[in-house]
Amino acid sequence: MKSELILDVQGLTTVFRMEDGSEIKAVDDVSFNVKSGETVAIVGESGSGKSVTAMSIMRLIPNPPGQIVSGKIHFEGNDLLSMSEEEARAIRGNKISMIFQEPMTSLNPSMTVGRQISEPAEVHSMITSQKASQMSQSLLDAVRIPDSADRVSSYPHEFSGGMRQRVMIAMGMSCNPKLIIADEPTTALDVTVQAQVLHLLKDITYKTNASLILITHDLGVVARYADRVHVMYAGKIVESGKSRDIFNSPQHPYTLALMNSIPRLSNQKKEKLKPIRGNPPDLSKLPVGCSFNPRCDFAIKQCFHEKPTLTTNNRYQSKACWATINDK
Amino acid sequence: MGGQFLQIVSNNSLSLFLWRLCRDKPLGAVGALVCIIFIFSGLFADWIAPFDYNEMNPQDRLQSPSFAYFFGTDQIGRDVFSRIVYGARTSMVIGFAVALLSILISIFLGVLSGYFGGKLDMVLQRLVDAWMSFPDLVVVIVAVSVLGPGKIQIILILSLLYGIAGSRIIRGAVMGVRENDYVKAADSIGVTTTMIMIRHIIPNILAPVSVLFTTRLAATILVEAALSFLGLGVPPPEPSWGSMLSFEGRSYMFQAPWLAIIPGIVITIVVYNINMFGDAIRDLLDPRMRGSGRRQLISQ
Incomplete structure (x- = not known):
């Protein structure tokens, strides 16, 4: 597989302005890239900013209230964000196409x-x-x-x-696109049909050497179909790396918590599922420091007053976290 | 809803549609029949009417209905049946012209307002509010007295009046359709805004459009009759049901009651049946309205 860069997103920040004048950062300083022929998954719970990221790449953020305030999105070397509407339209649907999540309302x-x-x-x-x-x-x-x-x-x-x-x-x-963005392509489908559709998607992108951005909240889907994973929480990427590595050794507490909340057939000991405590974050009232700190099992002092940044550790895995995960 | 509509037409299952009309909506079927007769007599008035609408036979004045004159004659010996048939043409031309033109205006304003929303919507809708605060008949009477009576004037004024008012209904329908993902999807594949409106919005609001069309048709026929009755409509000698009711009908009500009764009955029957037909179309096009004759609201 050639490792030519198709899409390069740098410091993307998309905000939504509320009626009272306040701003909500739906996507906060997100950077990632997609190489040709590769499948990249963006994982996160509802409201984590994964769909807004996709819509930003397509330049389909409704303005007002939404606006991409900073960042660069390079597609095949050209900056999508500085293009005119005409130029963007020529790329949308032609070289980048998007598959929406609701098959019931996505067809005329x-x-x-x-x-x-x-x-x-x-x-x-x-x-x-x-x-x-x-x-x-x-x-x-x-x-x-x-x-x-x-x-x-x-x-x-x-x-x-x-x-x-x-x-x-x-x-x-x-149009034989170079990049396909699938926004929760299987969420509305039966489990048996999900597998078929994903398999088909993977198969088709493989045949045409197109890249695929798979947006999902289903870690099972990611494990099976993605080459690399970015985990998003409250508008930020909190962990990214090869999907194999992430599944074998999650480094961020949020990723670990997500994994623990999946029921496993191999679980013989009848352990209880461990849900993530607390509620999904309210983007207008994020806590000081790390956004995940109220729900984190490993939080240390630093987590409550300093925002962690995404740093690469030993392997090709990076995380935005101060704490270290000490396995129970 | 719109999909259903196109489905009916394009799969060439017109016969299925007619069968369902007869089975589920007998009143609507009768309405359809009356509409067809009305349109037919409007189109082929020259062949159907035994006399010209202005042909006078003074020796046969004020005859009661007979085989020679189906609906009798008026005070100068004109055949009432022929005048009713020609009057259908007047009503039909004005009715269809206004219904069509007003729908076009409604779609134009409604789609603009509903699709773009925001400030444009705000401004347009406040103008519509202002426009709708004038009583219809007052606007029409003022306009006719300024522009003078005549078919063209009536068509233009009524189209504007109904077109602007109807844009509110179209706007609502557009706002519903706009939220569908296929509109977003079309945007995401680079379809231009104009094409999105033509391909993805308008075909899907055809159900409310078709209902609006029939109600406008019926209302226009009524208003035209009312205007002609007041002498502000189609100028004589061209026959109009409203003026027949007013000039001949009122003056000779006691000597020749058919002069008033017949145009009155014709107006009532035609308007009633157009409404029935429109109602039936609406019910047949709306899947939620289907069911055992009663209007059941089945949540999807």
């Missing part, structure tokens, strides 16, 4: 599936409308929807949830 009920799949290619005038339906058909084949010749002229309500999500993937693939 009044357009045939075939036309929706070929829409990105038509918008970027890569094909004529005669070839569009052919292309849609072969994309439906690629996402393994049977009977594609008939299915191109079906409407979304004739499809099941899993099939719609595959249609979304087909739509995302129609």
Whole structure:
């Protein structure tokens, strides 16, 4: 695998202005990169800023109230944030495409599936409308929807949830993008269908050597499909590294807590699950110091008055934490 | 809802739609039939009417209905049936023109306001509020007395009046559709704003649009009749149901009651049935309104 850099995000900060004039930092100084052909997962609970990060890369943050206040997003060497709307539009859907989480509302009920799949290619005038339906058909084949010749002229309500999500993937693939951002692609699906859809996504990106940013809260998904992982908490990346390393030895207390809160089949001793105590953080009232300190089992004095920064430790793993995890 | 609508049309299951209309909404089916007769007589008035609308047979003045004159004759011997048929044309032209034009205005304003929201929405909607605070008939009467009576004037004034008021309904529908992920998805693949509106917003608000269309049609026919009754509508000798009711009908109410009764009944039947038909369309297009004849609200 070539390790050419496709996407490089540096110090991205996205804020939302509230009606009372205060600002909420939904994404706070986030940096990461994606190499070509690689699958990078962004993990975090609701409100951790993972979707806002994705929307920032797509330049789809509604302004007002949202605004990207600082940072650089380089895609294939060009800064997405300094581009004009026209230039950004030429890249959106063409070289970067996004797959949304709600397959039930992500397809236009009044357009045939075939036309929706070929829409990105038509918008970027890569094909004529005669070839569009052919292309849609072969994309439906690629996402393994049977009977594609008939299915191109079906409407979304004739499809099941899993099939719609595959249609979304087909739509995302129609321009042969370099980067696909999948925002919780399987959250709304059955567990059995989830595996199929993820497998398909991985397979397709592998064949076309596209990179994939997988946004999810499901660590099982990450373990299986991602090469590298970034764990987000309260708008910051708290830990990142190769997914294998992170699963073998989580360095940040939050990551460890997430792992401990997953039920395991191998757990013979009937231990109780360990939920993370406390509530997800309120971004408008973050504690002083480390944002995770009220819920942390390992917090030391320093955690309550100084913000930790992301530092690389021995291996290729980095964490933003003062404490050391001493395994029980 | 909109998807349902296109579905019905594009899968060529028009027959299915008609069958469901007859089975679930017999009143609506009758309404559809009356609408068809109304449109038909408007379009083919020249062939249907046995006489010209202005052809006078003075020796046959004030005849009661007979085989020669289905609906009798008026005080100067004009055939009332022929005038009703030609009057349908007047009502139809004005009705459809106003319904169409006002819907276009509503869609334009409503989509702008609902899609962009924010300050534009605020400004537009306050203007709409101001506009709607004038009583309809007063606006129309003032405008007609300034511009003078005539078809074109009536069409323009009523279109503006209904178009602006209806934009509120379209705006609401657009705000609902806009929140769907497929609009965001279209934005994310680089579709231009204009194309998003044309492809993704407007087709999905066709259900409220179709209902708005039929109610506007019925209301326009009523208002046109009212204006003609007041002498502010279509100038004579061109026949209009409202003016027939007023000039001939009122003056000869006791000698020839059919002169008043027949246009009155025709207006009532046509307006009632257009409303019934529109109601049936709405019910058939809205999946939540389906069910055993009764309007059941089934939460998805």
